[in-house]
Amino acid sequence: MSDELEKPQTADLEAETERGLLQRIFVRKGVLAALVLPVLAVFTALVIGGIIIAASSPDVLEAWRRFFQDPLRALSTTWRTVWDAYYALFEGAFGNPVLIAKALGKLITTGESRDLLEALRPLSESLVISTPYIFAGLAVALGFRGGLFNIGAEGQLFVGGLAAAYVGYAVKGLPWVIHLPLALAAGILAGGLWGAIPGFLKARTGAHEVINTIMMNYIAFRLTDHLLQGPMARPDGLPITPEIAPSAYLPALFPRPMRLHLGFFLALGMAALVYWFLWKTTRGVEIRMVGANSRAARYAGVRITTIITLTMALSGALAGLAGTSQVLGVDHRMVRAFSSGYGFDSIALALLGNSHPLGVVLASLLFGFLRGGAARMQSVAGVPVEIIRVVQGMIIVFVAAPAIIRGIYRLTAPLEEEVVLSRGWGS
């Protein structure tokens, strides 16, 4: 029916000369519009999370039972409970503002920095959690842009971690300028290979990448189990690898106990690189073309099979980097439990970030803060960590089903095309 509608045709080519300013406004409007939905989704999820926090607190329930005797108390108890929980979450994510301010004063007056570092430690921890999120989120986002649904980020992350750990502990005596890049390259290659296999299968045989990446996950998990119990196990037989040589560490940026390491900035750099690659290079255009309309891409002379394999390989490489940065920057060895589902969460991050590198970075920071703060929320306010999981889940639901948010806030549907996240089976 849409082709029956006459589009407004305001061909104002004269005005094109003033495009500079107009375009900037246009673009900025686009960015704003793209932010509205995720921001409202996060806000709504936090509100509902607050309701759940209140409803699961015995104090609040008790106060509401006496609502008719003392309505004010019911409301104030509710408010205080939710506020305390979220304040603890905030403190856990960023640090205590009062302590930070004091420590900052101390740094200025005495030049003593240890207190400031201590006060900022929660922030550092949140960024440490964000790091693998960014890498893995970029991995899934790149796949989405190419029209592929890489569910295998978790498996690619595992093989990336394994490869990096192996190069990290087995290769000895190299200076860090060689050893660190070598370990990074190993992780990238392993992840890339793990992604390229289902990519190649998709390109050549049409086998659906969702199925095959899931299967590759299982292979990666069992491979990890096997290697950690035998070939790569520590000499004492514990199912973890030996510690990697310090020359392969992604160096920490601050003295202990701050764990923030170079990987975080590597991740930010990678986001910029992915943006440049997808939007400013010919290969990137080809990937997006195949993702947006593979028939038109074929018509335009793009080799679809090559591009699909390449997309999955690059996606896998980025996911491999997530595992690599975790091993080289945080754990310094490979352990079975080194990922708390970063690869699976990354699907949500790509979704939340609208498959745009900047969006992925913002979404990853958000998830890092939520996760970082959740522990403190539990210990201080007694709210279970799982509430944050619920909030995360709701954010995803709201982003994946934008009609809900548009309904609540009475927004009109956007005119811009949205990214096709996954096509039907056999397409």
Next chain:
Amino acid sequence: MPPVLELRGITKAFPGVLANDHIDLALQEGEILALLGENGAGKTTLMNILYGLYTPDEGEIYIRDSKVDIRDPDDAIHQGIGMVHQHFMLVPVFTVAENVMLGVESTRAGTLLDREAASKRIREISSRFGLQVDPDALVEDLPVGVQQRVEIIKVLYREANILILDEPTAVLTPQEVEELFKVVHSLVDQGKSVIFITHKLKEVLNIADRITVLRRGRVVGSAAPNETTEQSLAKMMVGREVILSVDKQMAQPGEVVLEVENLRVMDDRGLVAVEGASFQVREGEVLGIAGVQGNGQTELVEALTGLREIEGGSVTILGQDTTRATPRAITEIGTAHVPEDRQRDGLVLSFPVADNLVLNTYYVPPFAKGINLQHDEIERAAKERVELFDVRTPSIFVPASNLSGGNQQKVIVAREFSRPIKLLIASQPTRGLDVGSIEYIHGRIIQKRDEGCGILLISPELDEIMNLSDRIAVMFKGQIVAILRAEDVTRERLGLLMAGVREEAPAQVAA
């Protein structure tokens, strides 16, 4: 006598468009009312309102002078309104009877389908209105014209008195069109009333009792067929004088640019789609391929442009064997391809207009240096092309999906014609376009021809083929059944060839 159907002041706005602007329309009993208008004039919107698919912002619908409220297709059916959509809504693997009874199943004992009863009623309807069809045939085995009959039977089975036919002739051969017209006449003879939506001028003059013309959401005029002409209808439709036939000189054929020999191509299901096709296209001439849609034209074009594997035979473009060449190699030799489905193959709708204007040249200088795209160059070229080809777009940065069909096609034409090309393969280059855009694109094609480009034109529209071609090849069931000089051809002769009627003497002429 009150009209069977009357629309008063129907208004419907979509964001940014007034699709229907206070439309008044009356349909008399036993009348064929043609609703004529370009794409985007609001015909389909109006009919969708009548069929309950849209709710009007303003206006009222009356049936036999009583006001009715149509909220969904069920209401419409209940009011005796039936619609035959342009794209058939049939389940291919069901039989005719099953398709017809879908939604209004006759049952025995509550749950068992009563195919017998349904078949019986279908036979009654068939014989009453001259709609020959076997109720037990599978729909997928039926030719398009018969499938359309099934759609009409479906509507009659639901006891419709007012039939809306939306662009019913778009997919039919000239002979099938004749058949359809007979059916329509027998419908009105028996008291049914018909609204016939179309943008084809010849047809309305042929079949309608009354013609109402829509332009930009408004009724701009009405006429009886015997007191108007194609020319004046076109003027009403477009709002200005239109040149219906293309003004062109005799062709000056030069070297052979495309040589196809004994080509054999399979379709997606692995069945032979093109068998033994041989022809040549020379510089400075238009070879038209006429044929009803689905006779192998799509596969032929895909094979020539490298999009489909060639099973046998050979293709030579500008002296190079391209039988096994990739689409990119074929493009680089100097071939332009205007694909039959612009939205599916020709454009990436979510990409900006600028990117679509360099969709197959983004990787060569000046648009790329190494792997780096040169956005400044792309934008510069895009602006130039938008201006040169009169693409109406608010900016080169809006997604191509924001453009109207005509302007989307202009984007493709601009892109393909801006390269140095020696061969143009244009497949249904004006499909679904309005008269103004058709005129423009036809002019561009002839201009290319006169510049010495060889042109292969594939179209199921006889007018287009006859207007543009210097030679005409007819395709039927995957074979080229005749290649004729344009001046030797009449509509009737083409129509018969397209329908598979073989001519006694071989109708070949030297290329």
